[in-house]
Amino acid sequence: MLPAATRIPSGVPLVAALTGFMDTGSTIGQLIDHFDDNLNTEVVVEFDLDELYDYRARRPIISFDQDHLTDFQPPRLDLRLAHDDLGSPFLLLSGVEPDFRWNAFVRAIVDLVERFQVASFNWAHAIPMPAPHTRPIQVTVSGNRDDLIERYSVWRPQTAVPSNILHVLEYRLADRMTSVGFVLLVPHYLGDNSYPDSAIKAIECLSAATGLILPTDELREEGREFSRRLTEQTEDNEEFQSLVHGLEQRHDAFMAGTSVAANDPIELADGEQIAAEWERFLANRQQPDGDARPDWNEPGL
Secondary structure: OOOOOOOOOOOOEEEEEEEOOOOHHHHHHHHHHHHHHHOOEEEEEEOOHHHHOOOOOOOOOEEEEOOEEEEEOOOOEEEEEEEOOOOOEEEEEEEEOOOOOHHHHHHHHHHHHHHOOOOEEEEEEEEEEOOOOOOOOEEEEEEOOHHHHHHHEOOOOOOOOOOOHHHHHHHHHOOOOEEEEEEEEEEHHHOOOOOHHHHHHHHHHHHHHHOOOOOOHHHHHHHHHHHHHHHHHHOOOHHHHHHHHHHHHHHHHHHHOOOHHHOOOOOOOOHHHHHHHHHHHHHHOEOOOOOEOOOOOOOOO
């Protein structure tokens, strides 16, 4: 429902961030939490998840403390009016991706876009890629913003992929307004961790598309701490460093438009090899005091 006091300015951008099918590095989950914590927002439309969400396939988390339940945060999906750091308004579609009634949901968003005279549709997504964490995160861009495609889109495959609902929305809205999607190519061996740099990159891309000034200070501090701990826990593992070095060479050759074979030949690890090595390393990692390795799901890593 639309609150009576809410007035939506015409011509604002729509930013979309939904978790669901894939969220490598918890990129979009971090993005949503960061916006919740740092932006003043007002709910414009709240969607009924009992109609859209498969609770048995994606169980919500409930907190348990020794002998009693302490907290339950149900999933949400809503459209909000938000403002950036300079007070510029925009609409934010965030929460969980619907499991059901995609056509009805897309029609509802298209109707809202037309009702509020939205100027542009902008969204982000993250997938795993055999890429080194020691290089900037690269992006694949879709949509009708040729300037952003030229500026950001490094990997431009011709392929068929499983869609998410934001793909469908971009497809439906492309002939109505400027639309752009940013797919972040996140180092796959960090995919099960909350990787702050990928959330920062998503914000940078969305800011470039919309002109919004969005906060990143907290995420940048978390990113510095993540990098420190990552270096600390891997710097003595020669096998892992060798694998990362191979990815660096492949990345640098691709960015330079050359072939790795033109340089000194090396044996490059594929994605499965480096993921397996990463899992083996973490499983066997022991601290000097003999304790097991730190929990990589702790805040900041």
